[in-house]
Amino acid sequence: MENLDNFFKCAFTVDNVIFGFDEGDLKVLLIKRGEAPYEDMWALPGYFVYQTEDLDSAANRVLAELTGLRNVYLEQVKAFGRSDRHPVGRVITIAYYSLIKISDYKINAASIARKASWHSIPTVPELAFDHNDILTACFKRLKRRVRGRPIGFELLPPKFTLTELQHLYESILETELDKRNFRKKILSMNLLVDLEETQEGVAHRPARLYQFDRDKYEHLFAKGFNFEL
Amino acid sequence: MENLDNFFKCAFTVDNVIFGFDEGDLKVLLIKRGEAPYEDMWALPGYFVYQTEDLDSAANRVLAELTGLRNVYLEQVKAFGRSDRHPVGRVITIAYYSLIKISDYKINAASIARKASWHSIPTVPELAFDHNDILTACFKRLKRRVRGRPIGFELLPPKFTLTELQHLYESILETELDKRNFRKKILSMNLLVDLEETQEGVAHRPARLYQFDRDKYEHLFAKGFNFEL
DNA sequence: TCAAAAGTGTTCTTATTACACCCATGG
């Protein structure tokens, strides 16, 4: 074994692709960097991992500092470690994505200071570091994940219409879905509670509101049920 | 920003779950550790990543040093970074898995020195560090991957029988498949070349030998074909 | 009364499952 000290000269960060859904569009929360390197460029929120901190904790910390949110859906995607990816030294980053309800998100002091803002996925600008690659990988993962697990609901307010749900899936899957087939399938899973309420103040026939039944899902899942869109 | 120097005190490694298929069984290549920590325990092959080395290169290096093999299927799975996972300091590891043809694998000097040997997946012993978790995650990823991409062939010799192929899928998916349905499906994809050869010296009707047609797959894939088992 | 989105069933096509017997070879 070579001298171990030679290896203990690296750092690692977490970067978090925070997805939200608003106005029928899938969005990602970016910050404008206030310091070198890549000063003034848009970047994914991220930070160094502390010595005694687990990776998942670090990702949660980054998320909470920026959005004030805790206990939201968070998943590690993979590590990015090109040796030249960071100009300051050897820094690998662990990429996470999280899903938040944009209605819960309040711009707080930290996020104002760091100029955070939402960007539609298809029009994301050039980002600092290798963050465009990271975003692409996380979006791809989300796309796959959303077909096999009911995580789409994490992006919607507690009460939503079937059309909103359909538009959400269309944004994530980047495809169009048939209204009748979508409703048939999603309702046949029995995971939605019909709240017997309707929208108010819309200039068309008001839609019914639904709620995702998490307990029912856990119960069905334990029995081997498979959410498959 | 805090003093950056505080963060540049970490190390990272790659660990590689090397899968092989032999005697109808899915196997993983483990090494017996020759030094502390976890001396004499079985572990995944892995090593520190050098300062100027990309992660994928490091994983390939670990693989080549142990098996002599290059240009084999290799995929990053995720990072493991519990802060207490390594007794020597803060070391996160990036987990990879690779698929090799066990017939190509020759025990070389390095692997003898490190006491490498193949273990059937269902009977893997307790491993050093968090390597059992890593193995589980990589096996899970392989299970998912193999359904959507024709990577199973990476584990078989160039000429194989349909029964061997079926047993491979059964080992990976941990399930039993219907012989007729499996054959119908796999042959209907037109990805196998019937070599018009048969097994020799077997005490039963000899089976036909097939070959995977990689060019045809690339071609179909480019046109939007979807391998789906 | 118009515009805008909500809501609703049936048919056709395709994929999946279940299932049992004869064949070729070596010992």
Add this chain to the structure above:
DNA sequence: CCATGGGTGTAATAAGAACACTTTTGA
């Protein structure tokens, strides 16, 4: 001639895709 695994087709069922009109509301 026996044991062993190789090889083959059809019918029933389930899942997915395609498709058009009526309803309710606010402006």
